[in-house]
Amino acid sequence: MKLKFTRREFVISAAKVMAVGLLAPTGALAVTKLASAADSSAQNSILQQWAGKEWNFVVDTAKCIGCASCVKACKKENNLPLDQEVYRTWVERYLVDTNEEVRIDSPRGGLDFQQKVLQVNKQFFVPKLCNQCKHAPCIQVCPVGATYRTGDGVVLVDRERCVGCSYCIQACPYSARFLHPVLKVADKCNWCYPRISKGLLPACVQVCPTGARKFGNIKDPASEIVALKKKSRLRVVKQDMGTGPTVFYIDLDEVVK
Amino acid sequence: MSGYVFPNDLEVHWRLFIVLYPYITGIVAGAFIVSSLYHVFGKSELKPLARLSLLTSLAFLFCASFPLLSHLGQPLRALNIMMTPHLTSAMAGFGFIYTFFLILCLLETWFLFREDIVKFADSSKGSVKLFYSILTLGAKDVSPEALDKDHRIVKVLATIGIPAAFFLTGYVGFIFGSIKANVWNSTPLMPIIFILSATVSGVALLIVLYRVVNWIRRVKIDMPCLMSLNSYLWIFLLTATILEVLEVLQMGYEGRAEWPMIYGLITQHISLSYLVIQMGIGVLVPLILLPLGRSKRFSMRIKQTLTTLSGALVLIGVLAMRFNVVIGGQLISKSMAGYISYDWTLFRHEGIIPDMVLLLLPLLILAVLVRVLPPWFGELKGPKKQADDVSPLK
Numbered sequence: 001m002k003l004k005f006t007r008r009e010f011v012i013s014a015a016k017v018m019a020v021g022l023l024a025p026t027g028a029l030a031v032t033k034l035a036s037a038a039d040s041s042a043q044n045s046i047l048q049q050w051a052g053k054e055w056n057f058v059v060d061t062a063k064c065i066g067c068a069s070c071v072k073a074c075k076k077e078n079n080l081p082l083d084q085e086v087y088r089t090w091v092e093r094y095l096v097d098t099n100e101e102v103r104i105d106s107p108r109g110g111l112d113f114q115q116k117v118l119q120v121n122k123q124f125f126v127p128k129l130c131n132q133c134k135h136a137p138c139i140q141v142c143p144v145g146a147t148y149r150t151g152d153g154v155v156l157v158d159r160e161r162c163v164g165c166s167y168c169i170q171a172c173p174y175s176a177r178f179l180h181p182v183l184k185v186a187d188k189c190n191w192c193y194p195r196i197s198k199g200l201l202p203a204c205v206q207v208c209p210t211g212a213r214k215f216g217n218i219k220d221p222a223s224e225i226v227a228l229k230k231k232s233r234l235r236v237v238k239q240d241m242g243t244g245p246t247v248f249y250i251d252l253d254e255v256v257k
Numbered sequence: 258m259s260g261y262v263f264p265n266d267l268e269v270h271w272r273l274f275i276v277l278y279p280y281i282t283g284i285v286a287g288a289f290i291v292s293s294l295y296h297v298f299g300k301s302e303l304k305p306l307a308r309l310s311l312l313t314s315l316a317f318l319f320c321a322s323f324p325l326l327s328h329l330g331q332p333l334r335a336l337n338i339m340m341t342p343h344l345t346s347a348m349a350g351f352g353f354i355y356t357f358f359l360i361l362c363l364l365e366t367w368f369l370f371r372e373d374i375v376k377f378a379d380s381s382k383g384s385v386k387l388f389y390s391i392l393t394l395g396a397k398d399v400s401p402e403a404l405d406k407d408h409r410i411v412k413v414l415a416t417i418g419i420p421a422a423f424f425l426t427g428y429v430g431f432i433f434g435s436i437k438a439n440v441w442n443s444t445p446l447m448p449i450i451f452i453l454s455a456t457v458s459g460v461a462l463l464i465v466l467y468r469v470v471n472w473i474r475r476v477k478i479d480m481p482c483l484m485s486l487n488s489y490l491w492i493f494l495l496t497a498t499i500l501e502v503l504e505v506l507q508m509g510y511e512g513r514a515e516w517p518m519i520y521g522l523i524t525q526h527i528s529l530s531y532l533v534i535q536m537g538i539g540v541l542v543p544l545i546l547l548p549l550g551r552s553k554r555f556s557m558r559i560k561q562t563l564t565t566l567s568g569a570l571v572l573i574g575v576l577a578m579r580f581n582v583v584i585g586g587q588l589i590s591k592s593m594a595g596y597i598s599y600d601w602t603l604f605r606h607e608g609i610i611p612d613m614v615l616l617l618l619p620l621l622i623l624a625v626l627v628r629v630l631p632p633w634f635g636e637l638k639g640p641k642k643q644a645d646d647v648s649p650l651k
Contacts, residue, residue, distance in 0.1 A: 090264045102595055104261035137437065143351075144334070145294055145343035164330015167348050168271040173438035174531065175263035175591045186328035241437060257261075257592045 050151030055191060056218045059127050061256075063212035066091055066125035068110035068206035068212065077192060077203035085109075086178040089129040089191035089204050094255060096121045102255045126143050126249070126256050127213060129204070130155065130176040130189035131236065134244030138168035138177060138188075147186065152217075153246060154193055158186050173241045191215065230255040260595025269587045272607040273580075274324035277615055279319045279429045280458070280579045284619075285645065286422035288314035289362070291486075293422075296415035302481040307587015308369060308632030309470070310463055314422075316623035322355060324615055328607065329458045340480055347432045353406045357417075357541075358425050365414040367394075368407045370630045377397050390478050398452050426455035433582055440593070441516040441522060442586040454496035458575040460490045464568030474633075478561055478623065491547040494571060498540045501578075518589050526596050527585045530577045539574010543567035 007184060039189055074089045075082050091110030095103040098119050107113060110125075110192050137153060139147050147160035162185035169177045178189040190200035196215075200206070205213045216225030228250075236245040237253040249256075258267070288310045294300040295307035303310075326332050339352035367374075375397050378389035427448035433439075434447025464486050471478050505523070508516055523531050549555070550563030588597050602608035 035583055064593075085264060085267045087264045094260075100596075104592070106261070106264050107327050109264045140345045141347060143346040143348040161329065161334070161341075162335065163334045164326070165325075165348065166330070167346070167432075169265075169270050170436050170587070171438055175265045178265045178268075179330055186330075243509045244529055257594055 004030045005024050021039060024130050042113065047151065052219050053152040054219050055132070055196065055246070056216065056225055056229070057129070057132070057154050058192065058214040058232070059247065060214070060232075060235070060250045061124055061126050061253070062251045063201055063210045064091065064125040064127055065210055065212075066093055066110060066113055067209060068113065069207045070101065070127060071111055073203040073207040074189070077195070080187075081181060084181050086181060086187070088176075088187070089127060092126045092128060092256075093123070094126065094253065095123050096255060104257065122253075124253065126252070127204075128174065128176070128237075130191075131174055131238065131245030131247045131249060132191065134246065135242060137171040137173070137241075137243060138186075141167045141171040143167065150193075154196075155188075156190050156193060157186050157188065159183060162186050173238050173243065216239050258595065258598050259465070260590070261592050262590040262595040262597055266590040266592070266597055268437060269584060269597060271583055271587060272328070273609065273612040274328045276507075276576070276579045276583045277324040277612060278321070278574055279426075279433070279583070280616075281317050281619065282429050282457030283426050283451065283458045283575065284462055285314050285321055285358070285459075286426040286452070286455040287457065287461075288317065288463060288500075289418055289422040289459070290456050291459055291463050291489075293415040293419050294489075296412055297419065300485065302479075302485045304354060305479045305482045305635060306463055306467060308630075308634070309457075309466065309627070311362070311366055311369060312626045312630065312632055313463065313466060313623055314459075314596055315366055316626055317619040318355075318359055318362055320559055320615070325351075329617075337497070341492075343499075347428075347435050350428065351432075354421075354425055355429055358421050361414055361418055364631070365418065366416065367392075368411045370403055371396065371407055372399050373630065376577045377439055407432065413474060414626055423452050423453075424570050427452045432551055435585070436586075438591055440584060441519055441589055441591075444504055446500055447582075448502050450504075453493055454499065454575055457490065457493045457497055460486055461568040461571035461575070464564055465572065467606055467623050468565040468568075470627075471579060471600060477631075480560070483561060487550050487567075490571065491544065491569065494543060498536075498544075500537040503506045515593060518593055521590055521596065522585060526598075526637065527581050531581045531585065534577040535574050535581055539577055540571075540640045543571050543574070546570075563601045 011156060012178060013091050014053055023028060038049040052226070070089055071087065071091060072082075074080070074087075078088055080086055080088065085108070087109040089109075090106050090115075093113060095118055097103065098121055100121070103118075105113075111138045128215070132149075132153060134149075135152075136147075136149065136155050139149060142162075142163060144161055144163055146158045146163070148158070149154060149155050159180075164179060164184050164186065166179060166186070169175075169179065172188075177186055192200070193206075201212075202215055205215045214225055214228055215224040218226055218229065220226065229248065232250045234248040237252070237256060238245075238254060291303065292310035292314065293308055295303040295310075326335050329335055338349060340358075342349035342352070370391070374389055374392045376392055376399070378397070379385055381389060430448035430451025433442045434444055434451075437443050464483065467483065467486070469480065495600070505519075508519055544565045546567045550560050550567060552560070584599055588599065592598055604610050
């Protein structure tokens with residue numbers, strides 16, 4: 001049997017197929033638009049909440065004593081299992097010995113530091129956390145847009161949307177991300193976003209006994225963080241990565257990774 | 258684990274399944290290129306493999322997304338990657354590129370086998386007839402003009418398929434090579450190396466398949482075809498390796514801050530899989546054996562054995578290369594001060610056994626495909642038997 005199909009018939013049926021193909025997504029767009037209209041009031045309130053705010057974090061490394069209260073508080077606040085090797089924040093110890101050799105450790109994120117007897121030139125602690133980068137590679141690489149930066153400068157993960165592909169974990173130069181051991185989605189420090197949205201401090205800042213961790217709104221001239229940023233010499237970690245971190249370190253030694 | 262590893266780096270996140278992902282897509286592209294060498298560039302010596310290579314590409318293509326899906330933390334959300342793609346992500350395009358290539362491969366296969374499908378539908382009975390009749394999609398015209406049209410369409414599809422295959426595998430290379438946080442993988446050469454090693458793996462697999470299939474079917478190997486594959490494998494393997502070696506040499510010569518870590522990685526942490534398996538067994542030995550396999554001094558049997566052995570070694574070497582890229586890159590902690598150790602598992606998720614099963618799956622699919630659509634060109638014809646008159650499913 002030979003198929004007879006004139007050019008005219010072909011054009012007409014192709015046009016029909018295309019019309020259906022175009023109508024379906026257009027219809028879906030219209031439905032989404034209706035839904036988004038319903039959400040617009042909620043959106044407005046979020047925009048209001050972000051207005052006039054840009055959060056920054058400053059770490060004064062000289063003040064950190066390595067007590068790791070922050071690590072414990074963070075795990076508790078964010079319901080992360082204490083016995084699993086996943087950390088939204090951790091504390092590193094640097095020992096530079098008399099031969100200029102650097103030894104670094106962070107046993108269980110700093111919860112298990114042991115006294116070390118070494119001939120050292122210098123020793124210091126460096127708290128680490130997500131840098132909430134302005135040009136975050138984790139946001140760039142997420143294939144479904146599950147991670148995004150809020151208007152007040154915090155990178156969040158949408159747990160309902162994340163597919164758990166771990167690409168963001170690969171892309172973060174700071175290893176601030178991990179796969180949540182229970183939820184099987186990407187997880188990381190969000191500067192305790194639920195707390196700061198209510199006007200509270202992040203848990204780690206709240207519990208730090210020496211004030212090594214400072215947090216605040218750089219758009220508020222009266223904020224302590226603005227003064228601190230003005231008077232201190234600041235550095236970020238891995239500046240050459242071009243990620244634009246918003247966690248700044250005072251007195252950061254060049255050996256810090 | 259050695260040195261200082263960031264606390265969140267203790268686990269290797271992309272494991273053996275992700276090693277299979279570039280391996281399988283590479284074979285897809287490589288096998289497709291072999292089929293296009295015949296259909297587009299008219300390399301008539303490859304005719305015995307022109308159809309088998311396309312089926313091989315298709316069989317592996319069916320499985321290319323399996324390792325990815327089973328790796329996801331939330332596999333049920335996998336389709337979000339295509340429904341709500343985040344366009345800045347290098348990963349977001351995979352679904353589309355994959356689907357495009359799948360459609361292209363299916364179309365080419367259909368046009369290539371249409372004549373046979375119609376013949377099978379005509380000569381068989383009952384459910385087999387129904388099956389082949391459905392496969393014809395109603396297009397039962399096998400007049401010389403219609404077949405000529407089929408051939409021209411196959412040529413067009415095979416031509417589009419070449420850049421598509423290069424793009425598919427180069428793109429997979431880009432997914433890995435664009436991770437700036439990974440000092441071992443982050444190189445603009447990665448997509449090019451992937452394209453070349455994909456071609457290498459496709460040719461190598463077809464050499465091995467050709468030998469195995471002909472052994473099973475008790476058919477003589479067509480020497481010009483095998484020798485042609487031998488030459489292609491040698492030249493592609495050589496080019497891929499030169500690029501890979503030059504890349505590492507340049508890293509060492511420049512000696513940037515990350516070089517000591519990379520040096521430690523390749524000389525200590527992946528020395529077995531990189532220096533011994535990838536470069537030694539997978540490159541050096543085949544580079545010597547392949548020219549010997551073409552030498553006129555040896556008998557046909559030795560030539561066949563040397564070429565097939567080289568193909569098998571190259572396949573192992575390319576798998577090791579994928580391992581060294583995917584797992585090797587993750588073994589350097591982002592602290593740049595220590596190495597993570599990979600814990601091998603046998604049965605658990607992403608263990609060696611599930612990995613082997615996933616690797617055998619495309620071969621099983623190929624076995625079924627070959628039964629449904631025999632890709633042989635009338636070798637069974639002749640005075641004894643008229644192969645085309647019998648339905649292959651009987």
